[in-house]
Amino acid sequence: MRDFLPADKARRERVLSVIRERYRAHGFDEIETPVVEEYERLHAGIGGDNEKLSFAILRRGLDADAIRAAADDPAALSDLGLRYDLTVPLARFYASNRGQLPGVFRSVQIAPVWRAERPQKGRYRQFVQCDIDIIGDASGRAEAELLVASLDAVDALGLEGATVRINDRRLLDWMLGHLGFTTEERPQVLITIDKLDKIGPEGVAAELRERGVTATAVAAFEEFLRRPQTLEYHPYGERQIRKALPEGVPDELIAHLTGIGEAVAAARPVVAEHVEIPLVFDPFLVRGMGYYTGTIFELAHPSVGYSLGGGGRYDGMIGRFLKQDVPAVGFSLGFERLVDLVSADPDTEAQAIVLVHDADVPVGELVAHKAELVARGARVRLEQRTKNLKALLERAAADGYTHFASVRAGSDELEVKTLG
Numbered sequence: 001m002r003d004f005l006p007a008d009k010a011r012r013e014r015v016l017s018v019i020r021e022r023y024r025a026h027g028f029d030e031i032e033t034p035v036v037e038e039y040e041r042l043h044a045g046i047g048g049d050n051e052k053l054s055f056a057i058l059r060r061g062l063d064a065d066a067i068r069a070a071a072d073d074p075a076a077l078s079d080l081g082l083r084y085d086l087t088v089p090l091a092r093f094y095a096s097n098r099g100q101l102p103g104v105f106r107s108v109q110i111a112p113v114w115r116a117e118r119p120q121k122g123r124y125r126q127f128v129q130c131d132i133d134i135i136g137d138a139s140g141r142a143e144a145e146l147l148v149a150s151l152d153a154v155d156a157l158g159l160e161g162a163t164v165r166i167n168d169r170r171l172l173d174w175m176l177g178h179l180g181f182t183t184e185e186r187p188q189v190l191i192t193i194d195k196l197d198k199i200g201p202e203g204v205a206a207e208l209r210e211r212g213v214t215a216t217a218v219a220a221f222e223e224f225l226r227r228p229q230t231l232e233y234h235p236y237g238e239r240q241i242r243k244a245l246p247e248g249v250p251d252e253l254i255a256h257l258t259g260i261g262e263a264v265a266a267a268r269p270v271v272a273e274h275v276e277i278p279l280v281f282d283p284f285l286v287r288g289m290g291y292y293t294g295t296i297f298e299l300a301h302p303s304v305g306y307s308l309g310g311g312g313r314y315d316g317m318i319g320r321f322l323k324q325d326v327p328a329v330g331f332s333l334g335f336e337r338l339v340d341l342v343s344a345d346p347d348t349e350a351q352a353i354v355l356v357h358d359a360d361v362p363v364g365e366l367v368a369h370k371a372e373l374v375a376r377g378a379r380v381r382l383e384q385r386t387k388n389l390k391a392l393l394e395r396a397a398a399d400g401y402t403h404f405a406s407v408r409a410g411s412d413e414l415e416v417k418t419l420g
Helices: 006-025 048-053 064-069 087-100 140-156 169-179 186-193 196-211 215-225 238-243 251-267 335-341 363-375 389-398
Strands: 036-038 056-058 078-082 105-114 126-135 163-168 279-281 295-300 309-313 328-333 352-357 379-384 403-407
Touching: 006 105, 006 126, 006 140, 006 335, 036 087, 087 105, 087 126, 087 328, 126 140, 126 335, 140 163, 140 251, 140 295, 140 309, 140 328, 163 169, 163 251, 169 186, 169 215, 169 251, 186 196, 196 215, 238 251, 251 279, 251 295, 295 328, 352 363, 352 389, 363 379, 363 403, 379 389
Parallel strands: 163 279, 352 379, 352 403
Antiparallel strands: 036 078, 056 078, 105 126, 126 328, 163 295, 295 309, 309 328
């Protein structure tokens, strides 16, 4: 968990304001949920490995004997916990407030979450998630809206060139069945396939053999990974998708992914009479969460080798609370990673001015000068002049101030100068 100095906090708020504004422009409405959820809900089997990282809250009123008696049963010790993501709270929120929401609900949730991560670079125990979700729409239109809005937000942050890797859990399941893996084996096979980028085809095949899954299926999968490939480039679409998969793929799954691409392309600008669809079909994209039921995606940018966000369709989750099926799909931007990539240039829409004043300037004059500049739309800080004026101005610049002016007793007009 981290502290943020003023300049860092201001930078984070600038990024958040851009994301909020773009998502609002695309018709998503912001909600807020409590940081605490019931322990049983957080451990209902819908949060994957994140459930193991949740912070539990000790039940109130337990005496020492009660704590000793329940020492081996976390559920008996805790009835609440800090949320580890925003999807579980959203599912509970929708189930609780469905009667007051539109039939198709487009939500934005931007808030901190907590996970008991092992401290290391890039892993935080408290971090911000930026989620958009569409509940109540089972068509590919929902996926297209999420992707268009998220790509728009990333573009607005100055990170042009982002792409989205896309796949479908139903395609993965079909492919594993086609290759000969049994239904019971598929969850552990997916865990191994998810490591393909890290350990390569040989490593995947070796780990599958170690797991003791169907040998003929492993051999078929290995042969598929090593099949001859042409270097011919195909943009996102039916041809690219079919080329990346075994023969016999169900047409309706191909049509679903192709339709999403066509919808995203319709929203992208035309450059030199050509629209580059920022989607890449990846037949081995898995996404670790077990609740995904259909389309899955991850956001990539050429400047980094890791994902900047992702999501997918989770049609089965909300039904656990409502006892009826409700289609849902979501996308989460990796805010902490995005902040590190976005330019640190201060907001240029308004001046940020430091008024450096002598010690004998009357307070009334100081606040009058400050109020006049604030009324013009400037951001203003008062600083008493020190012997080391250079250090004072350098600190102000580090805090995001762009201009300064000297104030002496009786000054009528201020000369505002640029810092640096």
